[in-house]
Structures are given as C-alpha cells and as structure tokens.
Amino acid sequence: MPLKSIVVTAIIAFAAGLVFASFAGYELFIPGLLEGTWITIKITLGGALLAVVAAFIAALAKMYGPAPIRWLATCYIEVFRGTSALVQLFWLFFVLPQLGVTLSPMMSAILALGLNIGAYGAEVVRGGINGVSRDQWEATIALNMSRPLALRRIILPQAFIAMIPPWGNLFIELLKSTSLVSLITISDLTFRAQQMNQATFRTLEIFTLVLLIYLGISLLITFGMRALERIATGGIVRGRAS
Amino acid sequence: MFWDWEYAFEVLPVLAGASIITIQATVLGFILALVLGLIFAIMRMSRNRAISGATTAVVEFIRSTPLLIQIFFIYFVLPEFGIVLDAFLAGTLALGIHYATYCSEVYRAGIEAIPRGQWEAATALNLSPTTTFRDIIIPQAIPPVVPALGNYLVALFKETPLLSAIAVLELMQTAKILGSQNFRYIEPITLVGGFFLIFSLIASAANRYAERRLSTIGKR
Amino acid sequence: MVRFSGVTKRYGDLTVLDNLDLDVAPQEKVAIIGPSGSGKTTVLRMLMTLERIDDGVIYVDGRPLTHMESNGGLVRANEKYLRSVRGDIGMVFQHFNLFPHMTVLRNCTEAPINVLGLPKAQAEERAVELLELVGLGDKLGEYPQRLSGGQKQRVAIARALAMRPKVMLFDEVTSALDPELVGEVLNAIRMLGKQFQLTMLMVTHQMGFAKEFADRVCFFYEGKIHEEGPPEQIFNAPERERTQQFLSAVLEAG
Numbered sequence: 001m002p003l004k005s006i007v008v009t010a011i012i013a014f015a016a017g018l019v020f021a022s023f024a025g026y027e028l029f030i031p032g033l034l035e036g037t038w039i040t041i042k043i044t045l046g047g048a049l050l051a052v053v054a055a056f057i058a059a060l061a062k063m064y065g066p067a068p069i070r071w072l073a074t075c076y077i078e079v080f081r082g083t084s085a086l087v088q089l090f091w092l093f094f095v096l097p098q099l100g101v102t103l104s105p106m107m108s109a110i111l112a113l114g115l116n117i118g119a120y121g122a123e124v125v126r127g128g129i130n131g132v133s134r135d136q137w138e139a140t141i142a143l144n145m146s147r148p149l150a151l152r153r154i155i156l157p158q159a160f161i162a163m164i165p166p167w168g169n170l171f172i173e174l175l176k177s178t179s180l181v182s183l184i185t186i187s188d189l190t191f192r193a194q195q196m197n198q199a200t201f202r203t204l205e206i207f208t209l210v211l212l213i214y215l216g217i218s219l220l221i222t223f224g225m226r227a228l229e230r231i232a233t234g235g236i237v238r239g240r241a242s
Numbered sequence: 243m244f245w246d247w248e249y250a251f252e253v254l255p256v257l258a259g260a261s262i263i264t265i266q267a268t269v270l271g272f273i274l275a276l277v278l279g280l281i282f283a284i285m286r287m288s289r290n291r292a293i294s295g296a297t298t299a300v301v302e303f304i305r306s307t308p309l310l311i312q313i314f315f316i317y318f319v320l321p322e323f324g325i326v327l328d329a330f331l332a333g334t335l336a337l338g339i340h341y342a343t344y345c346s347e348v349y350r351a352g353i354e355a356i357p358r359g360q361w362e363a364a365t366a367l368n369l370s371p372t373t374t375f376r377d378i379i380i381p382q383a384i385p386p387v388v389p390a391l392g393n394y395l396v397a398l399f400k401e402t403p404l405l406s407a408i409a410v411l412e413l414m415q416t417a418k419i420l421g422s423q424n425f426r427y428i429e430p431i432t433l434v435g436g437f438f439l440i441f442s443l444i445a446s447a448a449n450r451y452a453e454r455r456l457s458t459i460g461k462r
Numbered sequence: 463m464v465r466f467s468g469v470t471k472r473y474g475d476l477t478v479l480d481n482l483d484l485d486v487a488p489q490e491k492v493a494i495i496g497p498s499g500s501g502k503t504t505v506l507r508m509l510m511t512l513e514r515i516d517d518g519v520i521y522v523d524g525r526p527l528t529h530m531e532s533n534g535g536l537v538r539a540n541e542k543y544l545r546s547v548r549g550d551i552g553m554v555f556q557h558f559n560l561f562p563h564m565t566v567l568r569n570c571t572e573a574p575i576n577v578l579g580l581p582k583a584q585a586e587e588r589a590v591e592l593l594e595l596v597g598l599g600d601k602l603g604e605y606p607q608r609l610s611g612g613q614k615q616r617v618a619i620a621r622a623l624a625m626r627p628k629v630m631l632f633d634e635v636t637s638a639l640d641p642e643l644v645g646e647v648l649n650a651i652r653m654l655g656k657q658f659q660l661t662m663l664m665v666t667h668q669m670g671f672a673k674e675f676a677d678r679v680c681f682f683y684e685g686k687i688h689e690e691g692p693p694e695q696i697f698n699a700p701e702r703e704r705t706q707q708f709l710s711a712v713l714e715a716g
C-alpha cells in the first residue's frame with residue numbers, strides 16, 4: 001500500500017474511532033479495551049520475537065544443517081504451516097496438560113502463535129538468502145572467507161533488507177492471529193470486546209471500535225517496518241549487487 | 243500410554259462427519275472469495291479516484307484486522323440491522339470476504355502483468371472496456387495466478403476452525419465437545435491437526451504441480 | 463607457481479576443458495585469449511576453486527590445490543585444506559562482485575580482518591594504501607552503488623590485493639565497462655604489475671594491452687591451448703589458422 005493511502009486510511013480510522021467513541025459512551029468501554037489492547041500488544045511482541053528466532057534457526061538448519069537437523073527443521077516448518085494456528089493453540093492449551101505439561105495461557109499463546117508465524121518466516125528467510133546472487137558467494141570464496149563468516153557478514157546483511165517487507169506482512173498476520181487467544185481465556189482485546197458486548201449489547205460500537213484499534217496497530221507495524229527498511233538501506237538504494 | 247487407539251477410533255467417525263461442514267465452509271467461502279476478489283480488483287483499478295480509493299481503503303481495512311472479529315461482527319452486528327444469519331452462513335460469509343481481499347491482490351498482480359500492448363491492441367480494435375476486460379485481459383490474467391489463488395484456498399481452509407468461536411459444528415468445535423464430554427482432548431485435537439496437515443500437504447503438492455505445469459506451458 | 467596437469471572439466475556431456483596442461487612461472491604474466499565459450503573463464507574459476515575439477519590436478523606453489531595427500535595418495539581436498547591453499551590466490555571478476563552493503567574501505571578490510579586476523583588499524587592502513595594506489599583515496603566512505611564501473615573495478619582490485627595473494631586472476635575485468643573507463647582499470651593493473659611481485663593470469667579482449675603487458679599469450683580453442691608463445695609471436699606471426707582467424711576477426715572489430 002502506498003504511503004499516501006496509509007496516511008489517508010489512518011486519518012479516516014482515527015476520525016471514525018473518535019465519532020464512535022463519543023456517541024457510544026466511551027467511558028464505558030475505553031479502560032477495558034485499553035487493557036485488552038495492552039495484552040494484545042504484549043502477545044504480538046512476544047510472538048514476533050519468538051517467530052524471528054525460530055525462523056532463522058529453522059531456515060539455517062534446513063539450508064546448511066546435517067541431514068537429521070535438516071529433517072527436523074523441515075518437519076517443524078511443514079507441521080506448523082500445515083495445521084492451523086487455532087489447532088496449534090488448542091493443542092498446547094488442552095492437550096499438553098493431559099500429557100503432563102501445563103503452560104500458562106500466556107505461554108501457550110506466545111508459543112503457538114510465535115512458532116506458527118516462525119514456520120512461515122523460515123521460508124521468508126530462506127527466500128531472502130537464496131535471493132542474494134551467486135556472485136556474492138563467489139566473491140567471498142575469492143577472499144577465502146569461511147562459509148559461516150560469509151553468511152554472517154556478507155550474505156545475511158543483504159538478505160535481511162529483502163526480508164523486511166515480507167516480515168512486515170507476517171507481523172500483521174501475527175497481530176491478527178492474536179485474537180485467537182481470546183478462545184483460551186486470555187483477556188486480550190477480542191476477549192474484552194466479547195465480554196463488553198455481553199454486558200452492554202452495544203454491539204455495533206464495540207466491534208467497530210475494536211476493529212479500528214486493530215487497524216491502528218497494523219498501521220503502526222507497517223510504519224515501523226518501513227522505517228526499519230529505510231534505516232537498513234541507509235537511504236541509499238542498494239540490495240542490488242555491484 | 244499417551245495415545246488411546248480405542249478412543250481415537252471411537253471419535254474418528256464423528257470427526258469425519260464434522261469435516262463435511264469444514265469442507266462446505268471452505269468451498270463456499272472460497273467461491274465467494276474468488277468472485278468478490280475479482281470485483282474488488284476491478285473496482286480498485288477504476289479510473290474514478292473515489293471508487294478506487296474507497297475500495298483500496300476497505301480492502302486494506304479488512305486485510306489488516308482479525309478474521310475472528312469480522313466473524314463476530316457479521317454474526318452479532320448484522321442482526322441489529324435486521325439481517326439474521328445462522329452461524330454457518332455468517333462464518334462462511336466472513337471467511338469469503340476476508341479472503342476476497344487477498345484474492346483481489348492476486349488478481350491485480352495478474353492483471354498488471356499483462357503487457358500494455360494487449361490493452362493497446364484492444365483499443366485499436368475499438369473494443370469496449372467491458373469486452374476488453376472480459377475477453378482479453380481476464381482470460382490472460384488468471385491462469386498464471388492460479389497457484390497463488392491455490393495458496394489462499396489452503397490458507398482459508400486452515401482458518402475454518404475459527405468458526406468454532408460462534409459454535410459452528412465444524413471439526414474443531416466437534417473435537418472440543420468430544421474432548422470435554424470424555425475428559426480427553428489428546429486424540430480429538432491431534433486428529434484434527436492430522437486432518438489439516440494431510441490436506442494441506444496434498445493441496446500444496448497439487449499446487450506445486452500446477453505451478454510446474456503452468457511454467458512449462460508458459461515456455462511453449 | 464601454478465601448474466595445471468591433465469585438468470578436465472565437463473558440464474554434463476560438454477567437455478569445457480580437455481586434458482589441459484599449463485605451467486605458469488612465478489611472477490609470470492599470462493594473457494588468455496580466445497573465442498567466447500572456449501573455456502577461458504573456466505580455467506580461472508577452477509584455479510579459484512569456484513568449480514569442481516573432474517580430472518587432473520592443479521598445483522599452486524608446488525601444493526596440489528584441489529587434492530590433498532592422504533596415506534601416500536591424492537584425495538579430493540576438504541574445505542579446511544582448500545582454504546589453506548587458496549589464500550595464495552586472488553580474483554577480480556567481470557562484474558566486480560563488490561559487497562553493496564559495505565563502504566569501499568570495509569570492502570577492502572572485511573576479509574583481512576576476519577580471515578587473516580589482522581588488527582583493524584593495520585588492515586585499514588593497508589587498505590587505504592592500496593586504494594590510494596588505484597586512485598581512490600578519496601572514496602573510502604562511499605558505497606559501491608555510487609561509483610562508476612571503472613571505480614568499482616579498481617576497488618575490486620584493491621580488495622583482492624588486500625589479501626596479499628601471490629597469484630592474481632583477472633576475468634575480462636574491462637568487459638562490463640564503458641569504453642572511456644577501460645583505460646583507468648588497465649592503468650591500475652599495469653601499476654600493480656610493477657609494484658608487486660605477482661603472478662598474473664588474465665583473460666582479456668584488450669589485445670593491445672595483452673601485447674604490451676603479458677610475458678606469454680595463450681590462445682584457447684575448444685577447451686585446449688591451441689597456440690601459445692610470447693606476445694610478439696602470437697600477435698605478429700601466429701602459426702595456426704584458428705589463431706589467425708580469431709585475431710583478424712578481433713582486429714576487424716576494432
């Protein structure tokens with residue numbers, strides 16, 4: 001989405017939010033929704049951190065690991081991409097305790113959502129690394145660099161830039177999937193919306209407001225990733241091998 | 243023993259029955275997504291700035307917010323306007339609308355990949371914009387994006403468990419009920435996971451096959 | 463210094479290098495010429511260990527490059543051994559292959575610091591020296607994207623030299639450049655030929671430069687050295703028909 005339309009959307013969202021909040025008797029909703037928003041943000045941040053770590057480990061293991069590790073990484077990626085996020089969440093929340101491992105709901109949430117997005121992220125990382133041209137690898141060989149050194153200093157920094165936009169999309173998918181945690185008793189934004197809906201029956205106002213809050217966080221993520229991309233490229237159009 | 247085969251075989255037929263609902267929601271939702279997605283894509287390319295701008299805003303809004311809330315919205319809010327849908331319809335509608343926004347991006351990429359020459363040739367033949375779209379552009383734009391659409395079919399399929407939140411008796415809801423009745427979640431939920439895994443793997447394989455076929459056709 | 467002994471390279475059914483023998487003395491400057499597809503690039507890439515060898519052995523400074531001695535016989539070299547021999551070799555590529563995310567200076571210090579283990583200050587001092595030598599003392603903080611092709615190629619030369627190789631390989635280093643930028647790169651090569659005691663193998667289409675600079679010219683044809691000799695002989699009195707044809711075609715083209 002071009003920057004201009006982001007700004008336009010943000011302004012419309014903000015204005016609409018204000019209108020709704022004012023005639024909906026916002027003092028009734030705002031505190032609860034804000035608490036829910038904070039929990040949503042915490043899960044998003046925790047999940048994002050886990051996703052990035054899991055994605056890099058899985059991608060590097062799949063690309064450069066010895067056979068058993070490669071196999072393990074492939075399993076992780078396929079299982080978490082192949083089953084649905086809600087199934088994973090419920091599995092951690094309902095099944096794991098019956099196998100003798102009880103995690104807090106918050107732990108289950110971050111673990112399930114982080115690992116789920118991490119599996120998709122692994123493919124992004126792999127794509128980014130494969131996207132760096134062969135010429136760059138050859139230059140590192142001509143300079144007698146070891147493969148780990150070449151990967152760390154030459155290949156990954158270039159791959160990193162190409163990975164930023166797809167990671168932005170994944171973080172938004174992660175944010176969206178955090179709403180599932182309301183189904184395992186965590187009082188996130190979605191949970192609060194449900195709760196207040198049952199208490200006040202101001203259905204339209206509550207769900208509209210909540211959608212706008214999610215939109216706001218999404219736009220923040222988009223802005224953040226744009227900024228990161230600008231910093232990473234240092235203002236110069238690079239990424240192309242020269 | 244963690245895994246109880248006897249219980250697993252007991253719940254399997256029930257889950258198989260519920261999977262019909264899951265598949266129905268997937269198919270209906272995806273058809274809606276395909277049709278609505280194309281409409282979104284064409285509206286976004288409209289020369290009228292108001293239409294294209296508004297469509298862009300709506301599409302981005304739907305894409306940036308959680309499907310679960312959208313399901314709640316359709317299920318709980320529409321009745322306030324006198325539109326009462328049963329849970330299955332409300333959920334399927336939400337799935338379809340949500341994924342229509344993804345499909346519209348795919349169509350758009352397909353349409354934008356059509357060389358300018360095709361548009362110019364259509365103009366030279368004095369075809370109307372509607373005919374140009376229907377007979378020249380769309381037939382060329384869609385085949386190359388079939389694999390991308392296929393990916394979203396799989397993605398939509400994997401989000402059908404969200405319908406359990408409004409008590410649609412699809413796979414996940416059924417598994418949860420079985421679990422709470424028998425105080426044993428291990429088998430039903432794991433089986434549901436296995437079901438999704440198998441179908442996703444098959445679908446991705448089919449999709450890769452389609453992609454290969456398409457790329458060989460393209461080379462001819 | 464460098465010796466190819468019965469080296470063969472195939473891609474599928476295509477034999478690109480056919481039982482090649484080539485001996486290069488220390489500090490000798492060898493120009494490799496020949497039609498496109500004759501295997502010139504492949505020779506350099508084999509020596510840089512960018513390609514696997516199918517048959518034969520390459521020796522660098524008397525040590526087998528792609529094989530190592532084990533129980534009295536030669537076996538295919540492992541990564542560790544490869545890295546210990548290929549430190550003697552540096553290469554400059556047709557398309558520069560600079561690191562786009564690093565400044566000119568860091569392009570030239572990255573490997574010396576992390577591979578040779580030089581202290582940063584020392585590596586930088588040496589890199590600045592080399593960059594000044596190729597006329598880029600004022601571009602240290604620039605990113606490659608902002609340089610002209612000729613400047614990029616001179617950075618690439620400095621970067622390779624910073625690893626203190628004994629053998630330098632140049633693969634059509636001026637082919638990707640606009641004509642007016644060729645001279646500055648050739649000057650840089652001339653200069654380092656004088657300043658350093660390097661063995662050089664260069665694939666080139668600059669016949670004038672080859673004539674003036676090389677000690678020996680090898681004409682490649684279909685994966686073999688078809689004719690070789692001192693430049694005067696190859697350029698003024700080529701003996702074989704293919705060589706004559708190739709040279710007249712190149713001269714006609716300008």
Ligand SMILES: Nc1ncnc2c1ncn2[C@@H]1O[C@H](COP(=O)(O)OP(=O)(O)O)[C@@H](O)[C@H]1O
Nearest residue numbers: 473476478496497498499500501502503504505
């Ligand atoms: N990676 C490769 N796979 C298949 N064939 C190759 C590959 N690299 C080079 N070749 C072939 O090997 C032959 C020699 O290539 P090269 O050494 O690059 O020729 P030159 O540099 O003399 O133009 C050419 O016919 C080329 O097509």
Ligand SMILES: [Mg+2]
Nearest residue numbers: 502503504634
């Ligand atoms: Mg070549």
